[in-house]
Amino acid sequence: xxxxxxxxxxxxxxxxxxxxxxxxxxxxxxxxxxxxxxxxxxxxxxxxxxxxxxxxxxxxxxxxxxxxxxxxxxxxxxxxxxxxxxxxxxxxxxxxxxxxxxxxxxxxxxxxxxxxxxxxxxxxxxxxxxxxxxxxxxxxxxxxxxxxxxxxxxxxxxxxxxxxxxxxxxxxxxxxxxxxxxxxxxxxxxxxxxxxxxxxxxxxxxxxxxxxxxxxxxxxxxxxxxxxxxxxxxxxxxxxxxxxxxxxxxxxxxxxxxxxxxxxxxxxxxxxxxxxxxxxxxxxxxxxxxxxxxxxxxxxxxxxxxxxxxxxxxxxxxxxxxxxxxxxxxxxxxxxxxxxxxxxxxxxxxxxxxxxxxxxxxxxxxxxxxxxxxxxxxxxxxxxxxxxxxxxxxxxxxxxxxxxxxxxxxxxxxxxxxxxxxxxxxxxxxxxxxxxxxxxxxxxxxxxxxxxxxxxxxxxxxxxxxxxxxxxxxxxxxxxxxxxxxxxxxxxxxxxxxxxxxxxxxxxxxxxxxxxxxxx
Amino acid sequence: xxxxxxxxxxxxxxxxxxxxxxxxxxxxxxxxxxxxxxxxxxxxxxxxxxxxxxxxxxxxxxxxxxxxxxxxxxxxxxxxxxxxxxxxxxxxxxxxxxxxxxxxxxxxxxxxxxxxxxxxxxxxxxxxxxxxxxxxxxxxxxxxxxxxxxxxxxxxxxxxxxxxxxxxxxxxxxxxxxxxxxxxxxxxxxxxxxxxxxxxxxxxxxxxxxxxxxxxxxxxxxxxxxxxxxxxxxxxxxxxxxxxxxxxxxxxxxxxxxxxxxxxxxxxxxxxxxxxxxxxxxxxxxxxxxxxxxxxxxxxxxxxxxxxxxxxxxxxxxxxxxxxxxxxxxxxxxxxxxxxxxxxx
Numbered sequence: 001x002x003x004x005x006x007x008x009x010x011x012x013x014x015x016x017x018x019x020x021x022x023x024x025x026x027x028x029x030x031x032x033x034x035x036x037x038x039x040x041x042x043x044x045x046x047x048x049x050x051x052x053x054x055x056x057x058x059x060x061x062x063x064x065x066x067x068x069x070x071x072x073x074x075x076x077x078x079x080x081x082x083x084x085x086x087x088x089x090x091x092x093x094x095x096x097x098x099x100x101x102x103x104x105x106x107x108x109x110x111x112x113x114x115x116x117x118x119x120x121x122x123x124x125x126x127x128x129x130x131x132x133x134x135x136x137x138x139x140x141x142x143x144x145x146x147x148x149x150x151x152x153x154x155x156x157x158x159x160x161x162x163x164x165x166x167x168x169x170x171x172x173x174x175x176x177x178x179x180x181x182x183x184x185x186x187x188x189x190x191x192x193x194x195x196x197x198x199x200x201x202x203x204x205x206x207x208x209x210x211x212x213x214x215x216x217x218x219x220x221x222x223x224x225x226x227x228x229x230x231x232x233x234x235x236x237x238x239x240x241x242x243x244x245x246x247x248x249x250x251x252x253x254x255x256x257x258x259x260x261x262x263x264x265x266x267x268x269x270x271x272x273x274x275x276x277x278x279x280x281x282x283x284x285x286x287x288x289x290x291x292x293x294x295x296x297x298x299x300x301x302x303x304x305x306x307x308x309x310x311x312x313x314x315x316x317x318x319x320x321x322x323x324x325x326x327x328x329x330x331x332x333x334x335x336x337x338x339x340x341x342x343x344x345x346x347x348x349x350x351x352x353x354x355x356x357x358x359x360x361x362x363x364x365x366x367x368x369x370x371x372x373x374x375x376x377x378x379x380x381x382x383x384x385x386x387x388x389x390x391x392x393x394x395x396x397x398x399x400x401x402x403x404x405x406x407x408x409x410x411x412x413x414x415x416x417x418x419x420x421x422x423x424x425x426x427x428x429x430x431x432x433x434x435x436x437x438x439x440x441x442x443x444x445x446x447x448x449x450x451x452x453x454x455x456x457x458x459x460x461x462x463x464x465x466x467x468x469x470x471x472x473x474x475x476x477x478x479x480x481x482x483x484x485x486x487x488x489x490x491x492x493x494x495x496x497x498x499x500x501x502x503x504x505x506x507x508x509x510x511x512x513x514x515x516x517x518x519x520x
Numbered sequence: 521x522x523x524x525x526x527x528x529x530x531x532x533x534x535x536x537x538x539x540x541x542x543x544x545x546x547x548x549x550x551x552x553x554x555x556x557x558x559x560x561x562x563x564x565x566x567x568x569x570x571x572x573x574x575x576x577x578x579x580x581x582x583x584x585x586x587x588x589x590x591x592x593x594x595x596x597x598x599x600x601x602x603x604x605x606x607x608x609x610x611x612x613x614x615x616x617x618x619x620x621x622x623x624x625x626x627x628x629x630x631x632x633x634x635x636x637x638x639x640x641x642x643x644x645x646x647x648x649x650x651x652x653x654x655x656x657x658x659x660x661x662x663x664x665x666x667x668x669x670x671x672x673x674x675x676x677x678x679x680x681x682x683x684x685x686x687x688x689x690x691x692x693x694x695x696x697x698x699x700x701x702x703x704x705x706x707x708x709x710x711x712x713x714x715x716x717x718x719x720x721x722x723x724x725x726x727x728x729x730x731x732x733x734x735x736x737x738x739x740x741x742x743x744x745x746x747x748x749x750x751x752x753x754x755x756x757x758x759x760x761x762x763x764x765x766x767x768x769x770x771x772x773x774x775x776x777x778x779x780x781x782x783x784x785x786x787x788x789x790x791x792x793x794x795x796x797x798x799x800x801x802x803x804x805x806x807x808x809x810x811x812x813x814x815x816x817x818x819x820x821x822x823x824x825x826x827x828x829x830x831x832x833x834x835x836x837x838x839x840x841x842x843x844x845x846x847x848x849x850x851x852x853x854x855x856x857x858x859x860x861x862x863x864x865x
Contacts (some may be wrong), residue, residue: 074740095742112733114800115726123730124743126723133721162854234859 023086025214026071026102026183030240031080033066038418040066044080045240046233048183048214053205055225055246056218058235059475064218067235072104073097084183095124103176107188113161118143120160121175146174150204151155157442159226165310166197167375173204184208185216190224191309194491195513202228220475222251223509234258251505259477265398268453270460274484275299278468279437281320281350284329289315290492293329297437297468302459304483304503305472307512312492313472314356317439321353322346326453334436345377350436354390354443356472360417365415368397369407372414373428399428403458420451427458438462441472456482476505488512546794546849547806551557551841554807554813561820568823576702582815583708584770586808587763588782589789590715591643593758593807596790597719598752599799600650600657605786607668607759608642609779612764614672617774618682620690628690635765636758642668643757647750657753665783669776672773676776683772694770704766708808728752732799788835789814792842814838 016407022045028076031044041063048054058064069075070082071374073091082089084100091097097104111120118140119126127133127142143156152170160168169189176184186205190198202395205228219225225232226246234241234257241257277296290312297303318324320331320345331338343353355361363372370389374381374395381391396410403424407417414425423443430438443459459482460482461467473479479486486503488511490498496511558578562569569575588605595602612635619631642664649660683691696703719725727748731738738745768774787797792808795802814835821831 072740073742093742095739095744098742106740110734110737112730112737112800114733114796115729119726119730124723124727124741126726128723132723134723134726 008374022050023083024048025085026216027081027083027086028067028071029081029083031067031070031082032078033070033075034078039238041070041077042238043240044070044235044238045243046216047243048216049231050182050214051209051212051227052231053209053215053217055229055232056216056235057220057225057232057254058241060078062235063238064235065187066238068104068185068216068218071097071102071183071185072134073102098179101180101182102185103172103179103183104185105169105172105176105187105189107191109172111160111163111167111168116157117154117163117171118156120171121146121178125179127225139417142178143174146177149177150174152200164197166193166200169193169201170204173201173208177208181213183214183216184220188220189217189220190221196225204272217328222254222505225254226251254266255477265327267478268457268460269302269482270464272300272302272460272464272484273466274301275466278334279470281316281330282330282332284316284319284326284331286315286319286326287326288492290319293489293494295487295494295497298469299436299468300463301484302463302469302471302482304479304486305470305489306474306476306479306486306508307489309474311489311512313489316489317353317441317470317472320346321351321439323353323404347433348433352376352430352433352435352438354423354430354438354440356441356445357420358426362429363414363422364411368411369405369414369417369425370410371399372425373399373432376429377432387472395432396428399432400425403428403431404454418451420447420455423447423451423455424458427455431462435467437468437470439472442474443471444473444475444478464520476508479503479508480505529719546846547803547809549715549845550793550806550809550813554809554816557571557813557817557820559844561823565823568820572700575700576697576768577819578816579705580702580770581819582812583702583704584763584766585785585789585811585815586708586780586826587711587759587766588786589793589807589811590712590804591759592783592786593790593793593795593802593804594719594728595657595752595756596787596795596797597732597799598728598749599735600752601748601787601797602643602646602753602756603661603783603787604646604664604668605756606779606782606784607665607672607762608757609764609767609782610640610666610774610776611668611672611675612636612639612761613767613774613778614676614681614776615769616765617685618675620687621681623683628687628693631690631732632762636761639761640754640758643754643760644750647753650753651746651749669780673776674784680776681768681772681774686768686772690754693773694768694772704770707762707766711762712804712808715755719804724748724751729800732801734800773790785814786811788839792838794842794846796846797843799859810842 026048028044028046031041032039033041044063044067046054046056046067056064056067066075070077073094073096076090076092089100112123115123122139122145129135136282140156147156149156149272150170154163154167154170160171163171189201193201204216205217217225217229229246231243232246232249232254233243234254236258243388275298278299279297281296282294285291293316295303307313310389319326322338322341322345325341333346333351336349338346338349338351364375370393374392375478377395378387381387393410400407400410405424405428406421414422417425440459444455447455456478459469459471471479471482480503483503484500486498486500486508488508490512496508498507528857550599558569567574569578588609592602592605607632615638616635619626619634632841646657646661646664649655650657655659693703698706719728727738730741730743731745735745766781767778789810790802790807791797791810792813793802793806793808795807816835817838818831826834
């Protein structure tokens with residue numbers, strides 16, 4: 001089924017542990033994976049036992065996703081051992097991983113939108129009769145049986161398009177059950193779920209554990225890790241840090257292991273003089289997306305906007321900037337009302353938005369670094385309507401050196417830069433417009449820890465120079481470390497506002513997930 | 521695929537489920553349109569349907585396009601497109617003539633095998649380029665459209681195959697009938713039923729839909745995306761090859777321009793029949809009805825006194841109309857699904 005290539009893998013000298021009679025369901029030891037010069041995984045180590053839920057935590061960029069993709073058969077490891085029930089394995093494809101009883105549920109469910117729920121569950125291994133004809137009746141019956149077991153009611157004949165993320169995840173789990181997967185990996189399954197949905201997912205996960213399956217659960221939420229898991233492994237910067245039974249550890253301990261350094265060093269918040277209101281948003285409403293959002297940002301202030309994915313934070317930012325419409329409410333910048341749906345005016349008046357998805361919304365990846373930095377100020381750089389490369393390169397040189405963009409040259413294609421440096425280019429593009437208010441949406445998503453600290457320092461300095469900053473972030477430590485004031489959104493509503501001194505992880509998480517706390 | 525939004529708790533009788541599916545199917549609308557065209561044209565001129573020639577033409581004319589459109593639909597379902605089918609048809613039609621001329625007395629069955637094999641090979645070239653070079657099919661098959669046609673022109677020169685070059689029994693295939701049904705139509709129907717059965721009932725057929733619906737997910741599922749896409753192009757090429765052999769039988773005359781523009785008619789037929797150009801949706805039944813609608817309208821418009829000039833425009837309106845209709849249906853569907861979701865809460 002899979003190849004055993006011992007010459008590829010330096011097997012450690014020590015014999016497998018003879019003490020435990022049953023070998024672990026899955027065992028990764030000192031697994032390495034690099035892409036070109038970038039080492040994504042330095043030393044991935046984790047051991048999943050049957051009948052147990054194992055949490056894997058770590059910051060973005062810690063190597064969790066790479067580890068998962070190696071288990072899933074999407075990537076092949078460069079070195080290290082990978083054992084399933086004591087046997088060495090080496091997957092070349094997702095099909096092999098699947099055939100070995102491993103099911104992976106990704107953060108974004110991967111279903112076929114045009115096909116029925118039943119087909120999605122059985123695609124590629126539908127029950128067939130003697131002549132290879134798919135037995136739809138049997139397929140449908142088994143789907144209903146699995147759904148019955150999970151206690152959910154989803155029409156097996158409907159297409160999966162339009163299903164909620166929670167229901168899509170249930171289908172992914174149904175897939176794993178129908179596969180009779182012995183190892184189930186869940187990569188941040190709760191990121192977009194409401195409280196009730198999380199509870200339903202947890203109930204399912206516990207019953208799967210009680211059937212003797214091995215589960216791995218990746219999450220950023222400590223309360224979930226402590227509520228669900230038996231063991232926890234922490235990773236940082238591509239390396240294994242520690243594995244601890246959940247009863248013997250604490251949030252503080254885990255955070256220390258995850259961050260591995262002083263919080264002050266990672267979030268260098270500089271004292272800044274806070275001035276008058278620059279951006280004032282009042283009663284902003286868009287039916288079904290956000291309701292009655294009012295807040296202000298003052299000069300020199302960093303306001304954090306926390307909440308779960310899908311709470312409507314990015315949508316508010318986009319509406320304020322004028323990319324998305326809103327139905328009622330007002331946005332005032334420096335005392336003057338901004339017209340609705342007009343990003344051009346917003347930019348001219350000094351508003352800048354660094355979007356969530358820098359690759360799709362923030363950059364032209366095929367264009368040079370210089371072109372990207374000057375993209376938003378082309379009008380003012382042009383002479384008689386023509387853009388000369390001289391002033392363009394000058395302006396780009398100034399910003400790339402101020403932001404310490406690491407690139408071979410300003411002519412390099414932006415797509416070739418690392419995530420962190422790409423983010424600096426986007427920041428440079430907007431800072432070049434000399435804004436009064438900067439809205440940053442997930443400024444450090446997918447950036448390594450070192451660059452992250454640089455981006456934080458930069459934001460801090462900008463605030464010190466009097467810029468008003470609204471920072472949307474799903475990473476709690478980042479919000480708490482950087483913001484002078486923290487706003488929290490939940491399901492389209494503003495549910496909390498805390499000054500820096502009162503913004504504790506518990507308070508913010510409660511405001512972001514009050515539903516769940518009530519349900520627990 | 522149609523989706524039922526009914527709550528799962530309500531037991532639905534399988535027969536009424538099937539009936540509901542037929543009523544809601546995208547193919548039903550296009551079939552009604554086809555019938556409407558035939559009825560209107562027949563009212564204007566009863567010979568359109570009620571003469572032996574009229575009835576024969578009605579069935580016969582679209583049969584070859586049907587073969588090509590079925591192959592095209594299989595490719596489009598995988599979120600690809602095959603622009604080279606017209607050139608493949610031309611090349612195999614010419615090969616057919618050459619075989620009969622150069623190898624006097626060759627049994628027609630061998631000619632069929634050769635034609636289908638050449639078509640399959642040319643399709644395989646398309647598929648290999650698309651699947652391994654990771655270049656969009658639109659570009660690859662645009663290239664092979666010209667290459668295959670170029671080979672055809674270089675090979676045939678100013679020559680052409682004439683009816684007198686072909687044996688009479690082979691030509692009989694193109695005009696013959698069994699129980700009043702043209703043989704070509706019977707062949708097309710057999711291929712259609714086989715393709716439809718394959719796409720609906722076999723794993724590899726369903727995987728074509730999955731690949732078209734979301735190629736990235738198909739990869740994560742561990743489906744064999746490359747070989748399936750390769751297979752789809754092979755089928756399209758083979759069916760175009762079969763159509764090429766039958767083209768020679770039907771028309772007798774084959775120049776190096778035979779089949780020019782068929783790729784657009786085939787894509788048009790598939791799209792009109794509800795095969796989504798973005799893949800994952802549609803049936804070969806739809807593509808077949810689309811082929812019939814397209815060519816029947818072409819024959820009906822002169823009878824209705826519509827000028828030649830406008831006839832092409834009607835085809836364009838049909839294609840755009842079909843896409844707009846699909847879009848509206850999709851919007852209505854997603855709204856319904858969203859509402860159903862809100863109700864659940």
